[in-house]
Amino acid sequence: MFDNNLRGMIDDVKDGRMDRRAFVKRMIAVGLTAPMANQILAIGGVAMAQSPNPYKPTKRGGGGPLKLLWWQGPTLLNPHFATGTKDQDGSRIFYEPLASWDVDGHLNPILAAEIPSIQNGGLSADAKQVIWKLKPGVKWHDGKPMTADDLVFNWEYASDPATAAVSIETYSGLTVEKIDDLTIRITFKKQTPFWANAFVGAYGCIIPKHLFADYKGGKSREAPNNLKPVGTGPYKFVEFKPGDLIRGEINTDYHMANRPYFDTIEMKGGGDAVSAARAVIQTGEYDFAWNIQVEDEVLQRLEKGGKGKALFAVGGDIEFIAINFTDPNTEVDGERSSIKTKHPILSDPKVRQALALLVDRDSVKKAIYGRAGRTTANYLNGPEEFVSKNTKWEFSVEKASALLEQAGWKLGSDGIREKDGKKLKLLYQTSINGPRQKTQAIVKQACQKAGIDVELKSVVASVFFSSDVANPDTYAHFYADLEMFQIPMTQPDPALHMRRYHSRNISTKENKWQGPNFPRWANKEFDAAVDAADTETDPIKRADLYIKGNDLMWQDNVMIPVMHRLAVEASSNTLRPALSGWANQTDNLQDWYRET
Amino acid sequence: MSQYILRRLMIAIPSLLGISLVLFVVLALAPGDPFSELATNPNVPPEVQAALRAKFGLDDPIYLRYLHWLAAMVHGDWGFSFVSRVDVDTLILQRLPTTLYVVGSSQLLALLIAIPVGVYAATRPYSLFDQLANTFAFIGFSLPTFFTGILFILVFSVKLDWLPFVYTSVPGSGIPWLLEMIRQAIMPVMVLGLFQAASMTRFVRSAMLDVIRLDYVTTARAKGLGQAKVIVKHVMRNAMIPVVTLIALQMPAVFGGAIVTEQIFRIPGIGSLLISSILANDTPVVMAVTFVFACLVVLFNLIADVLYGWLDPRISFR
Numbered sequence: 001m002f003d004n005n006l007r008g009m010i011d012d013v014k015d016g017r018m019d020r021r022a023f024v025k026r027m028i029a030v031g032l033t034a035p036m037a038n039q040i041l042a043i044g045g046v047a048m049a050q051s052p053n054p055y056k057p058t059k060r061g062g063g064g065p066l067k068l069l070w071w072q073g074p075t076l077l078n079p080h081f082a083t084g085t086k087d088q089d090g091s092r093i094f095y096e097p098l099a100s101w102d103v104d105g106h107l108n109p110i111l112a113a114e115i116p117s118i119q120n121g122g123l124s125a126d127a128k129q130v131i132w133k134l135k136p137g138v139k140w141h142d143g144k145p146m147t148a149d150d151l152v153f154n155w156e157y158a159s160d161p162a163t164a165a166v167s168i169e170t171y172s173g174l175t176v177e178k179i180d181d182l183t184i185r186i187t188f189k190k191q192t193p194f195w196a197n198a199f200v201g202a203y204g205c206i207i208p209k210h211l212f213a214d215y216k217g218g219k220s221r222e223a224p225n226n227l228k229p230v231g232t233g234p235y236k237f238v239e240f241k242p243g244d245l246i247r248g249e250i251n252t253d254y255h256m257a258n259r260p261y262f263d264t265i266e267m268k269g270g271g272d273a274v275s276a277a278r279a280v281i282q283t284g285e286y287d288f289a290w291n292i293q294v295e296d297e298v299l300q301r302l303e304k305g306g307k308g309k310a311l312f313a314v315g316g317d318i319e320f321i322a323i324n325f326t327d328p329n330t331e332v333d334g335e336r337s338s339i340k341t342k343h344p345i346l347s348d349p350k351v352r353q354a355l356a357l358l359v360d361r362d363s364v365k366k367a368i369y370g371r372a373g374r375t376t377a378n379y380l381n382g383p384e385e386f387v388s389k390n391t392k393w394e395f396s397v398e399k400a401s402a403l404l405e406q407a408g409w410k411l412g413s414d415g416i417r418e419k420d421g422k423k424l425k426l427l428y429q430t431s432i433n434g435p436r437q438k439t440q441a442i443v444k445q446a447c448q449k450a451g452i453d454v455e456l457k458s459v460v461a462s463v464f465f466s467s468d469v470a471n472p473d474t475y476a477h478f479y480a481d482l483e484m485f486q487i488p489m490t491q492p493d494p495a496l497h498m499r500r501y502h503s504r505n506i507s508t509k510e511n512k513w514q515g516p517n518f519p520r521w522a523n524k525e526f527d528a529a530v531d532a533a534d535t536e537t538d539p540i541k542r543a544d545l546y547i548k549g550n551d552l553m554w555q556d557n558v559m560i561p562v563m564h565r566l567a568v569e570a571s572s573n574t575l576r577p578a579l580s581g582w583a584n585q586t587d588n589l590q591d592w593y594r595e596t
Numbered sequence: 597m598s599q600y601i602l603r604r605l606m607i608a609i610p611s612l613l614g615i616s617l618v619l620f621v622v623l624a625l626a627p628g629d630p631f632s633e634l635a636t637n638p639n640v641p642p643e644v645q646a647a648l649r650a651k652f653g654l655d656d657p658i659y660l661r662y663l664h665w666l667a668a669m670v671h672g673d674w675g676f677s678f679v680s681r682v683d684v685d686t687l688i689l690q691r692l693p694t695t696l697y698v699v700g701s702s703q704l705l706a707l708l709i710a711i712p713v714g715v716y717a718a719t720r721p722y723s724l725f726d727q728l729a730n731t732f733a734f735i736g737f738s739l740p741t742f743f744t745g746i747l748f749i750l751v752f753s754v755k756l757d758w759l760p761f762v763y764t765s766v767p768g769s770g771i772p773w774l775l776e777m778i779r780q781a782i783m784p785v786m787v788l789g790l791f792q793a794a795s796m797t798r799f800v801r802s803a804m805l806d807v808i809r810l811d812y813v814t815t816a817r818a819k820g821l822g823q824a825k826v827i828v829k830h831v832m833r834n835a836m837i838p839v840v841t842l843i844a845l846q847m848p849a850v851f852g853g854a855i856v857t858e859q860i861f862r863i864p865g866i867g868s869l870l871i872s873s874i875l876a877n878d879t880p881v882v883m884a885v886t887f888v889f890a891c892l893v894v895l896f897n898l899i900a901d902v903l904y905g906w907l908d909p910r911i912s913f914r
Binding site for chain 2: 069081227241242247286463514
């Protein structure tokens with residue numbers, strides 16, 4: 001049906017002969033999905049729909065207090081320094097981006113007057129330029145107007161390496177110029193099909209130039225407003241105690257009608273996830289708790305007759321077992337797992353295939369993740385249009401044994417397979433975390449049945465994820481045969497997620513183990529697909545390239561996906577939070593209200 | 597006397613230096629990184645993590661970092677937290693009132709329970725009251741606070757719904773504010789106070805028993821003094837000498853907070869600051885809190901020694 005039909009339909013939508021919903025429905029019928037259909041409309045020149053979050057209150061305020069419980073309290077309130085999502089969530093109460101991601105992975109305008117599209121002249125066809133128009137009349141909490149100068153300043157601030165902002169990647173490779181007081185132009189150095197990164201979402205929060213101009217670069221830490229945010233958000237700053245508490249009050253000058261609903265906001269930190277879930281679901285002391293990584297069984301018990309419930313938001317976070325393609329036991333030039341070596345056991349595709357057959361994803365889901373997980377064969381699990389339908393997975397000890405048999409690994413007298421006098425022994429590491437140790441046990445058991453001796457190793461999370469060059473136990477050193485952890489997908493675009501495994505990004509001693517390709521997998525076809533996708537402007541072709549990349553990873557068994565993890569939140573039964581698996585929890589805070 | 601205090605203070609300097617050196621080296625050798633959260637975030641290039649490490653001097657050799665820290669400390673600069681980038685003294689001062697309030701009240705509660713119960717139990721050894729007091733004391737200090745804390749939460753918050761189990765700073769002032777502050781502190785103060793009271797009761801009881809058998813007490817009784825006067829004026833006063841020392845040595849804990857209980861009830865005190873900083877590898881904060889704690893221990897030891905001499909003139913300062 002494609003091309004002609006499609007273009008005809010896009011025109012129908014443009015001229016109002018067909019509504020968006022009908023178009024999206026038809027697209028879904030032919031196997032495409034909602035975000036995909038919307039992206040087609042955007043490139044086809046139809047503006048994206050406006051704020052899709054349902055919002056019932058008809059006046060501003062009057063909602064009383066909103067009490068949030070973050071079991072890791074935010075420790076700083078400058079979005080450009082936010083080390084973790086907790087800090088982004090805290091700053092997001094006061095600071096806003098131009099647009100945020102909604103539940104389907106669509107853009108929802110916040111400070112922008114409209115979402116740029118080809119039709120409104122905001123996007124250029126060559127994907128090298130974006131023009132954002134600001135909403136007129138937006139004021140900072142101190143009464144000063146917000147203008148294009150603030151946006152240009154944010155780009156200068158974040159892209160200056162001396163500032164040491166964590167948002168540096170978002171703002172490099174582009175220039176931002178002011179067209180007039182309410183319009184900016186972003187020019188990309190390369191073709192950038194995923195243009196909605198700078199000024200969008202968590203890293204896109206905008207800080208005021210008049211308060212931060214003196215603290216750009218090396219002096220960034222000294223800015224007094226790092227702790228006293230003055231933003232444009234729905235709530236104004238009252239009090240902040242790092243790691244403990246944030247308090248805010250309603251911004252009566254807020255730029256969206258009838259918003260916000262609550263009069264005050266409190267974000268309390270500290271404690272642990274289980275008791276946070278209890279305070280929301282069981283006793284109702286708090287309205288909302290973040291990131292409830294608790295076994296589903298416990299949540300279901302709390303939910304019985306409680307005052308709240310667990311909410312699940314679908315994003316693209318993936319828990320996986322990565323396979324080392326290099327030899328972790330041979331040292332070459334002072335480095336183990338060197339790319340000059342080949343893994344003596346795992347470089348055989350049959351062994352990798354056998355391992356993938358030995359991960360019982362159904363049991364892991366049933367015993368550990370419950371409603372918070374989905375089984376998958378893919379590394380890339382969203383947004384829908386990027387998800388491959390060509391892959392499959394199964395759990396079969398017999399098939400795995402047969403494959404190992406074929407590969408020459410014969411059962412020894414002790415039940416462990418061996419080949420040329422060498423035992424089939426693997427070291428499987430992960431960070432210390434309840435569900436991970438349970439998963440390790442499930443996998444080890446299946447491997448034992450197939451004659452593989454798996455040694456388990458758990459490393460403290462702060463070590464496992466550290467960038468310490470001297471520590472051999474980090475995930476990036478990967479001095480083990482297998483390792484398991486989760487990589488979050490922080491935006492509804494796979495570019496960053498997939499670029500990791502480009503062969504130029506292999507983690508080595510030379511780059512101080514900072515290369516994100518820790519399995520040390522090199523595949524020319526994959527490199528080519530990812531490179532092509534980086535500049536491909538046709539959304540369908542681009543999605544195809546990423547699906548190809550995912551399929552190559554699946555064929556080669558680079559990663560064995562364990563679980564597609566959903567974000568779990570606890571919410572009071574009366575609260576109506578606007579959540580999205582593609583955004584942080586507070587990203588659509590202005591739309592939260594309480595059903596009375 | 598003043599010479600004695602001066603001498604003790606001079607001796608304290610090398611021991612504090614030694615403590616700080618050991619603390620620093622242990623923390624520096626401990627694996628981990630304050631920026632590990634950035635590692636799996638695909639939005640943050642690894643160079644940022646490396647740049648932050650370099651900016652905060654984490655790549656310098658240990659002895660250089662220690663000398664930097666020491667020089668700054670001598671000038672009164674406690675450094676700043678890697679995690680929140682706030683000055684460490686601000687962070688500590690922010691947390692101190694809560695800890696003083698919660699842990700201080702629990703110590704007070706412990707004393708209010710321990711002294712009367714201990715004294716009364718000692719006057720009637722092996723009576724029913726003494727047996728009961730002993731039994732509860734044993735139960736009290738056998739149950740760890742993380743257990744009683746959760747038990748209290750289950751009973752008083754979840755089942756009965758009487759008390760909140762999340763401690764937060766309440767805005768406002770006046771009577772309702774005061775009542776709310778008291779209400780949310782009840783559970784943590786009880787948990788800590790009862791635990792302390794249990795062991796202190798045993799201590800008071802045995803101190804009393806030691807004294808009550810002495811000849812001068814018999815003499816007092818023989819003089820025809822009433823039981824109350826004998827116990828309060830003659831026995832308790834002498835029995836309290838070791839108890840006062842014990843309390844003086846407990847004082848640093850009042851400032852140091854209670855790590856476990858603060859974590860359970862989300863009390864924003866020094867203890868929870870310490871544990872979250874340790875988990876985040878926030879060396880400057882851990883260093884400052886533990887070092888302040890060390891200073892307090894040294895100081896209160898000195899105060900206890902001085903008090904001892906004042907209470908018992910037979911001990912002389914040399």
